[in-house]
Amino acid sequence: MRVMVFVKATTDSEAEETPAPSAELLEAMGRYNNELVDAGILLAGDGLKPSKHGKRVAFDGASRTVIDGPFAETKELVAGYWLWQVRDMDHALEWVKRCPNPMPGPSEIEIRPLYEMSDFEATMSPEAASLHEGARSKLGN
Incomplete structure (x- = not known):
């Protein structure tokens, strides 16, 4: 199961006046990311x-309308993300x-699960399946 893991934005992360993350936090996150890689979970x-x-x-x-940032409602914004391959939602929660x-x-x-093509089997036409598979193969997935 693939999941997208979102780090939600905060008032501090949205304010560029805020100092950069501490060396300790950067090191801790680096160690954590390496653990994810070593466990075969981290995809991006x-x-x-x-x-x-x-x-x-x-x-x-x-119609298309372009809206420039910054955006209101900081609590709804994303400050970072991971894409993980996990056994199930409980596995993602553990991590x-x-x-x-x-x-x-x-x-x-x-944490949000990603749709997989198998979720659309009931309505997926052979043409749509071929288009999606072609895009995935070009990406090397």
Whole structure:
């Protein structure tokens, strides 16, 4: 099972005036990431710059509207992510509980399972399956 693990943004992570993470936190996260790699769980992961450097695109039919950051509701923003391959949700929870606190103060990490093509078997046409498989094979997945 693949899961996306989101490190939720905080007021501090959204403020560029905040000092960079401490050497201790960077080392702890580095050790944790190495444990994930050694366990064969980590597929990808990175931190994100504050939302003021981002953009959103709102869709309404054929219309597209670009919205410049920063975005309101810091608690709904993502400051970083991991993509993991785990046995099940309990396995993912075990690993998240081992994570160092990713922020200087209170923080949250969210775990969400990814859809797999098998989730769409009932409605997947052979043409759609071929298109999706072609994209995955180009990516080496």
